[in-house]
Amino acid sequence: MSQNIGVIGLGAMGRGMAQSLRRAGYTVHVCDVRLEAAQAFAAEGGVAHAHPAALAQHCEVVVSVVVNAAQTEEVLFGPHGAAAAMAAGSVFVMCSTVDPNWSIALEQRLGSLGLQYLDAPISGGSAKAASGEMTMMTSGRPEAYAKVGQALDAMAAKVYQLGDAAGAGSKVKIINQLLAGVHIAAAAEAMALGLREGVAADALYEVITHSAGNSWMFENRMAHVLAGDYTPLSAVDIFVKDLGLVLDTARATKFPLPLSATAHQMFMQASTAGHGREDDSAVIKIFPGITLPASNK
């Protein structure tokens, strides 16, 4: 359990994952574009580095928890990128939500450098990341899993192993995002119709959450609407991005996704109207002619 492990990106998810690894006994090396975030983590145990290349020299396992594919490219191949500094046989664990075809290509690109790769998007939110109870949707070569060892279980309550090559992990992740995005937009549409029709919003919430029309997202996000609280736990612009990835993936094989396309338009409408950085439940603000519950703060 003296293995060195690197975590790049100390946002809401990455910081919790690094904490979980430290709690499990790993020596955790960290870096972040905000140097102070890395130093704050190291002050409680672990090693802060100035950039991915410095971190990668010490770690046979590097976990990347940045926002998207572009940031992952920067982490690996930008100035002071990790790829050139990683020892042969080391493994790069990619936890972002990305186009699956990009992830498949990345496995090949790293393979040509003698590096292992794990396609490992995550789900569950910051609280579950901090408690080591999040979910990982993973796929990759058996050698990559072998190299990572118990580290995945230290970070996640549930590690789905979905195949022996990159792609399946990211595919399942974006399909989850397809459903999550459509369900948030549908919850907003349903609640908006209820308000339009003069139904008591709290009664509607009570009935739906105990009926066949319920979804995880209706139950979670419409509580924000009832409270009039659009503090972003996950923002409208995240679904502009993620439903965009879903549509890009399907477009690559000319596959139609009518509901995803419609929901994507709704999130873009909300974003352009100025709600991009609000909670994703603010997609309900695209509906005219209704009065939303006021904040009770």
Next chain:
Amino acid sequence: MSQNIGVIGLGAMGRGMAQSLRRAGYTVHVCDVRLEAAQAFAAEGGVAHAHPAALAQHCEVVVSVVVNAAQTEEVLFGPHGAAAAMAAGSVFVMCSTVDPNWSIALEQRLGSLGLQYLDAPISGGSAKAASGEMTMMTSGRPEAYAKVGQALDAMAAKVYQLGDAAGAGSKVKIINQLLAGVHIAAAAEAMALGLREGVAADALYEVITHSAGNSWMFENRMAHVLAGDYTPLSAVDIFVKDLGLVLDTARATKFPLPLSATAHQMFMQASTAGHGREDDSAVIKIFPGITLPASNK
């Protein structure tokens, strides 16, 4: 508990509801356009009648469990209809899924005849109807609730009382149907993308049902797709009808419902392609370029 109660319509739901009332000690009067259905019920206890008017002479509470508003009109005002035969002060309990504005008008029409009315759509499926564990979404005047007494609780595990006039019950019911319909279509779209991308369907089901992308309908209906079993528990054409009611209701105040409109198109596409009487999960058959799991029967 010697109260006479009438149940009109002995389909999958009505038969179970009549059984629940009989089990609770009511004398249950029944009729159905299929006379043999009423006679079969009466053979185990209760009284069969040839038509609604004959039934209505014996019952101060008449529960209507027919398919739609048109059939309800026939039950009440057609040849041998119940309305003219019901005693003043009797209550008509309307359990169909209908346009809320039609239900609001019906309360007025029956009121002008001296009859009480309860707007009382139901949810939960035939098994829960038979065991008295279904859900009722009700609204109506206090006098109507008083007249019905304990009968609602005999039929349903949960009786939501949503307002003191007709309309709220039907509004909440169609909003539930909005979500149910969009969620079935979204589940089909997500599963179709997974199949298109070569993801193992059973693994996808396992991950989604334990993730934030889950819905009651994904969990229930995609099990039918995995089993290749499109035996209709609820048919594609039910959602052609119910999402149509949702859109009609919103159109009455010019209110936009982009996801409902898209899902409605998907169900109509499935119906016109010949799948209207299959299980509603057969909406997945509109997606080209994929191979669905075969039946394992």
